[in-house]
Amino acid sequence: MRILGYCAQMVLLLCAATARAGEAPPGTHASYELGLGYRLGDSGFTLGGYAEAAYRDADGDTPWRASLEALSALLWWDGADRWRFLMELELDDALVLEPGGSTADEATPVLERFHVDYAYRDPLKLRLGKFLTPIGRWNVIHAAPLTWTTSRPLITEATFPTNATGAMLYGVLPWGADGIEYALYASPGEELFAAKDVDTFREAFGLRTAAALLPHAQVGVSFATFEQESTPERKTLYGLDFLWAWRRFELSGEAAYRVRDFGEDQADERGHYLQAVAPLSGRLFAVLRYEGFHEIDAGRDLNLYLGGLTWRPRPALALKAEYAQATDNDIGVRDGLRASIAVLF
Amino acid sequence: MYIRVLICALLCTLLAPLARAAEPVLAVIVHPATDTGDVDGGALALIYKRRRLLWNDGSRIQPVNLPADHPLRRRFSRAVLHRTPEGMDDYWNEQYFQGVLPPYVLASETAVLRFVADTAGAVGYVAHCAVDGGVRVLMLVDHGGQILPPDALRPVCP
Numbered sequence: 447m448r449i450l451g452y453c454a455q456m457v458l459l460l461c462a463a464t465a466r467a468g469e470a471p472p473g474t475h476a477s478y479e480l481g482l483g484y485r486l487g488d489s490g491f492t493l494g495g496y497a498e499a500a501y502r503d504a505d506g507d508t509p510w511r512a513s514l515e516a517l518s519a520l521l522w523w524d525g526a527d528r529w530r531f532l533m534e535l536e537l538d539d540a541l542v543l544e545p546g547g548s549t550a551d552e553a554t555p556v557l558e559r560f561h562v563d564y565a566y567r568d569p570l571k572l573r574l575g576k577f578l579t580p581i582g583r584w585n586v587i588h589a590a591p592l593t594w595t596t597s598r599p600l601i602t603e604a605t606f607p608t609n610a611t612g613a614m615l616y617g618v619l620p621w622g623a624d625g626i627e628y629a630l631y632a633s634p635g636e637e638l639f640a641a642k643d644v645d646t647f648r649e650a651f652g653l654r655t656a657a658a659l660l661p662h663a664q665v666g667v668s669f670a671t672f673e674q675e676s677t678p679e680r681k682t683l684y685g686l687d688f689l690w691a692w693r694r695f696e697l698s699g700e701a702a703y704r705v706r707d708f709g710e711d712q713a714d715e716r717g718h719y720l721q722a723v724a725p726l727s728g729r730l731f732a733v734l735r736y737e738g739f740h741e742i743d744a745g746r747d748l749n750l751y752l753g754g755l756t757w758r759p760r761p762a763l764a765l766k767a768e769y770a771q772a773t774d775n776d777i778g779v780r781d782g783l784r785a786s787i788a789v790l791f
Numbered sequence: 792m793y794i795r796v797l798i799c800a801l802l803c804t805l806l807a808p809l810a811r812a813a814e815p816v817l818a819v820i821v822h823p824a825t826d827t828g829d830v831d832g833g834a835l836a837l838i839y840k841r842r843r844l845l846w847n848d849g850s851r852i853q854p855v856n857l858p859a860d861h862p863l864r865r866r867f868s869r870a871v872l873h874r875t876p877e878g879m880d881d882y883w884n885e886q887y888f889q890g891v892l893p894p895y896v897l898a899s900e901t902a903v904l905r906f907v908a909d910t911a912g913a914v915g916y917v918a919h920c921a922v923d924g925g926v927r928v929l930m931l932v933d934h935g936g937q938i939l940p941p942d943a944l945r946p947v948c949p
Binding site: 481482483485492494496520522524526527528530532565567568586587589591592618620622623624625691761762790 | 833834836837840842843844845849850851880881883884885887888889890892893
């Protein structure tokens with residue numbers, strides 16, 4: 447952990463010492479645009495982020511709960527050549543409002559990402575540090591302004607640690623209309639600034655690849671084998687995801703199947719979701735989602751049905767409201783009404 | 792009344808191809824010293840989506856755009872990226888979350904020509920007719936959105 451801390455300091459010093467971006471057009475000064483961050487002139491640094499304020503009803507003993515769910519700061523540096531650096535620091539539950547009053551005591555800072563990238567070639571880039579685990583589509587683009595619903599499908603966060611610290615080879619292979627993306631990663635554990643109450647990787651190896659196999663459609667395949675800190679038995683996860691987007695209609699889904707590598711009964715958690723989005727007017731969209739989830743040791747498979755509306759008055763701004771109903775809910779998944787406003791800034 | 796409408800419709804149908812032909816051929820231009828290697832329409836799309844960052848010689852690609860409401864930008868976007876500039880909003884939101892920004896936007900064709908001529912690794916697009924000796928033409932985009940080799944058409948200036 448200490449070594450990674452020193453590495454982090456070295457990265458920042460390196461960026462500061464060599465701070466110069468790609469050749470910015472003349473007259474490019476510090477500038478801000480909603481959804482595009484604050485470019486610090488031609489230094490190569492950009493500062494941005496996103497925020498989400500959310501409401502949900504009937505949360506445990508309280509009839510409702512509103513919170514500043516996430517306040518996330520992004521800082522990245524894009525050099526003139528092959529080096530890049532990105533950091534994301536998030537403050538969860540910065541402010542919580544409940545019928546009894548408000549509190550900021552639940553505020554939790556989380557280092558979501560901290561990595562340095564080196565591009566040897568476009569098909570071969572190296573990433574070192576803490577990154578989002580490349581399993582499925584949702585986890586790597588989970589920011590609230592980018593998603594259609596306030597709640598997140600269970601299989602996109604319950605079946606694997608959402609962050610990994612280690613090394614990743616990734617890139618775009620120049621085959622097909624949109625190229626073929628791949629990410630091959632390894633983590634020796636030692637999570638960089640691990641969040642509390644998160645069962646991080648003890649060791650992990652994985653691969654994800656995605657390609658546009660059909661017009662308007664992308665299909666991805668994920669594989670990971672890992673051990674977690676609190677449950678050291680090795681698990682293997684197989685994932686499949688797809689996105690079809692055509693004229694503002696969208697159909698997407700993911701499926702994950704996890705097995706234990708030892709023991710008599712190797713079946714473990716598994717689940718899937720299917721989500722459809724359709725435009726109702728220029729900026730208003732209807733969202734429908736079905737989820738199925740089998741938690742380890744649960745007697746029955748959970749089913750979750752969700753319907754909602756999302757209004758996007760600007761590309762960087764999303765207002766969402768949804769109602770979810772769970773059946774066979776032996777694992778206490780929250781359903782009911784949720785709403786949120788999210789902005790990329 | 793009906794006859795007038797019919798005549799109008801007939802004239803519009805006949806003149807539409809002529810109007811489209813009046814649109815300038817686009818020239819995709821690069822800095823003359825750039826070792827681009829083989830670049831086709833697909834590779835150009837990867838460049839303008841910032842999924843391809845490096846030229847053959849390892850130098851950084853510096854793509855520039857015209858403003859989103861510029862007629863040449865709209866034609867370029869439809870022909871190369873197969874979407875309007877607005878249709879790319881969701882894509883750029885996702886890329887922003889990964890620390891990737893869209894290409895710089897320059898205000899005019901003159902600015903694009905000047906930037907590409909002065910900047911190693913730069914790539915942009917202007918009307919074929921506007922190309923000068925300071926840049927090299929990489930490919931052409933004709934009236935119908937077809938990608939053509941740089942010497943496939945001679946510039947026709949009004």
